[in-house]
Amino acid sequence: MALTTQRRFTTPGPDETVEELASRALPGEPLEAAVDRIKSWNLHIFAGRKPAGLLLGSDVVFVEPPLG
Amino acid sequence: MAYDVVVRNGLVVDGTGAPSFRADVGVKDGRIAEIGAIAPGAGAREVDAAGRVVAPGFIDPHTHFDVQLLWDGAARPALEHGVTCVVPGNCSLSLAPLKAADRQRVVGMFQQIEEMPPEAFTTAFDWSWEDFAGYRRAIEKALSINVAPLVGHSVIRLWVMGAAAQERAATADEIAAMQDLLRQCLEAGAVGLSTSFVDIDENGRPVPSRFAQFEELDALSATLGEFGRMLQCVPEFYDTDITIARIDQLSELSLKHGIPTTFSPVFDSRATPNNVPRIMARVEEQFARGARVWPQMQTRPIDVSFSLLRPSLFFARLPRWVRVLRQPVEARLASLNDPETKAKMVADLGADGGERMMGKLVVRGGDAAPADLIGKTLGEIAAARGQAPALALIDLSLENGLDVAFLAASTGHEDTDRVTPTPANPLVHIGASDGGAHISSFSTYGDTGYLFSEFVRKGGHLSLEQAVAKITGETADIWGLKDRGRLKAGLAADIVVFDPDTIDREAELPAFDMPGDGMRYVRGARGIDTVLVNGQVAYAGGAYTEARSGVVCV
Amino acid sequence: MSTDEAVIVGAELAAGHDGTTELVVRLRHPGGAENAVVLDEDVGLALMARCGASHVDELAGHSWRRIMEAGDGV
Structure with missing residues (x-):
């Protein structure tokens, strides 16, 4: 049975920063805009994490906006 | 005497989902010896179950009784609700394996999740173990209830990596050491591994399991695969897209390593009405591929x-x-x-x-x-x-x-007409009680009684046989507890006798029965007559007995 | 209201797993797709304060950045 399309995500590499992840996930976009987009799609990570900005190896990081 | 106990004249609901039938149940040497018409006077002890249901003991697959079991082998009030087997160690946290030097760090995590008073860790038991086998011996001294303990990913990480467990990814050598340690725990009776993607410690920092790369979880799942044991996780249940991503990750691990996986909790909410339907659609797709990815749903509404x-x-x-x-x-x-x-x-x-x-x-x-x-x-x-x-x-x-x-x-997960299609779904695992956690915030006891009062008796959404199977036979199958969950000759005699017309949970009340006069909220049971654990009467007539017949049952 | 970034278009209250009330914020992204962001009570209250809102309906129209600021401020 084929799986329906769901929102694409990646997981951070060891010690990867949000800038590095944004560059990897959204190549060709200006860095600042790419970081903003990643953050706005992933507020579960970027709103309230302690310490702020910490990326975890287990995080689901969406690389596109919601499909709905 | 032919039998140690005979439960007589009850309506047998055997945990398979099959139609109920009237019969006597004979128990000998801790096991069900016979189900049928048993001659009068054949039991050293006779339990009158006329007008009552005789069912397998209920299994609660999501609890945090790890600490309480060290001074309360009945996991009160779980046992009086008919629960004869609990699964502690969920959400990446267990009390073993744990080096003495790391205890305080894990105590902080337990206090964050369980809200257990500090005295529970300093006055209520002798903390003498470090390895999983030692913890097992410590709780087995006086168990009235059966225990199928998970081992926590966070403590496995902490054992191998020390403080770095909450700072960075693991090296290949560290992952191999975690696999060896997990193997030891599984050999010592762990029913599986738990991990968490949401929990934090008392300082708000993510727990160690969250610092793991997927490759680490993949390696640990490979070890689980050697035993065919469970991987439990708590996903970001408040976000549908993330939960679906976790379902996909768990499914990949299930298919690759041949393991069952389960995630909890799943809630219905009017504010996010598409959450459960979307989750269930993905679960059904993954089951169709052969993955075992069981969503756990609690029965009780949220207060x-x-x-x-x-x-x-x-x-x-x-x-x-x-x-x-x-x-x-x-x-x-x-x-x-x-x-x-x-x-x-x-x-x-x-x-x-x-x-x-x-x-x-x-x-x-x-x-x-x-x-x-x-x-x-x-x-x-x-x-x-x-x-x-x-x-x-x-x-x-x-x-x-x-x-x-x-x-x-x-105020949430409360609309039975909206909620009901989910527990009735054969792919949904009823659980997620969180028994023993959040103790000073709300009561986590009595979900089984609520299942019968709300979904069977009041709403008629599930038959009596379906409801019993959901929390006995189906649960045992999902967790690989081959000796439990059914009334069948030869299986362990975990039995609950209850009144189908009154079984329920009581109102929530504060109780000051934690070590150091710590407070917790509890709910008593209604309609439970008798509970047998491995053939011994552990609860009857509204009181706990001296029976200590519980075991680690993996 | 800027349309080239995600914007709050509504918010509702919901019962949270931990026994407190949560704030479910609906966010509309450029292109029109929407999703729900669930904030715990502390972050939800901080968001209302940061947006100068004394009613959940007053959150509509604020940038997604206020959510991030609220979370970081708790």
Whole structure:
């Protein structure tokens, strides 16, 4: 049975920063805009994490906006 | 005597989902010896089950009784609700394997999740073990209930990596060491591994399991695959897209390593009405591929509580209340004591004085609330005081230093007509009680009774046989507990005798029975007559017995 | 209201797993797709304060950045 399309995500590499992840996930976009987009799609990570900005190896990081 | 115990004349609901039938159940040497017509006087002890259901003991697959089991082998009040097997060690946290030097770090995590008082860790038991086998021996000294313990990913990480477990990814050597350690735990009786993607420690920092790369979880799942054991996880259940991503990750691990996986909790909410349907659609797709990815759903609705000690979103549609309550305490008290402000706040509730919004709030207790008001509704209290409910809420709070908690019952996951299709779905695992956790926030006991009172008796959404199977035979199958979950000759004699017309949970009440007089909220059981654990009567006639027949049952 | 970034278009209250009230914020992204962001009570209250809102309906129109600021401020 084929799986329906769901929102694409990646997981951070060891010690990867949000800038590095944004560059990897959204190549060709200006860095600042790419970081903003990643953050706005992933507020579960970027709103309230302690310490702020910490990326975890287990995080689901969406690389596109919601499909709905 | 032919049998140690005979449970006589009951309606046998055997845990398979098959139609019930009248029979006697004979127990010998801790096992079910016969189900049928048994000659009178054949049992050394006879249990009259006329008019009652005789079912396999219930299995609770999501608990945090790890600590409590060290001084309370019955995991009270779980046993009196008919639960004969609990699964502790969920959400990446267990009390073993754990080096003595790391204890305080894990105690902080347990206090964050379980809200267990510190005295529980310093006065209630002799902390003598480090490895999983040692923890098993410690709880087995006086178990009245069976235990199928998970081992926590966070503590495995901590054992191997020390403080770095909460700082970075693991190296290949460290992952191999974690696999070896997990293997030892599984050989010592762990039913599987738990991990968490959401939990935090007492300082708000993510627990160690969250620092793992997927490759680490993949390696640990490979070890689980050697034993065919369970991987449990708590996903970001508040977000549908993330939960679906986790379902896909778990499914990949399940397919690759041949393991069962389960995630919890799953909730219905009017604010996110598509959450459960989307999750279930993905689960069905993954099961169709051969993955085993069991969503766990709790039966009980969610209650929320608040006091005026701190701001609460409960008032987020009442601007004046928001503005008053977001002030620092002294200014808040001044505003609440100001007659003009108070009158305006009450007027904001409209002509009914807050009856519709606040009248059904319940005074919880466990705080500064007068004892005679505990369990009463604000509507009742307001009527007795001759006040509007909103004014009674303010004045009662002011009279008690604002330390009065109010409970808004059944405000989420509460619409049985919306919720019901999910527990009835054969792919849904009933669990997620969280027994032994959140102990000073709300009661996590009695979900099994609620299953029967709400979904069987009141709504007729599940048959008696379906409901019993959901929390016995199906649970045992999902977790690989081959000796449990059914009434069948040869299996362990875990049996509950209950009244199908009255089985339920009692009202939530504060209890001061934790070490150091610590408080927790509990619910007693209704309609449970007798509970047998491995053939011995562990609870009967409303009282616990001296039986200590529980085992680690993996 | 800027349309080239995600914007709050509504918010509702919901019962949270931990026994407190949560704030479910609906966010509309450029292109029109929407999703729900669930904030715990502390972050939800901080968001209302940061947006100067004393009613949940007053959150509509604010940038997604206020959510991030609220979370970081708790």
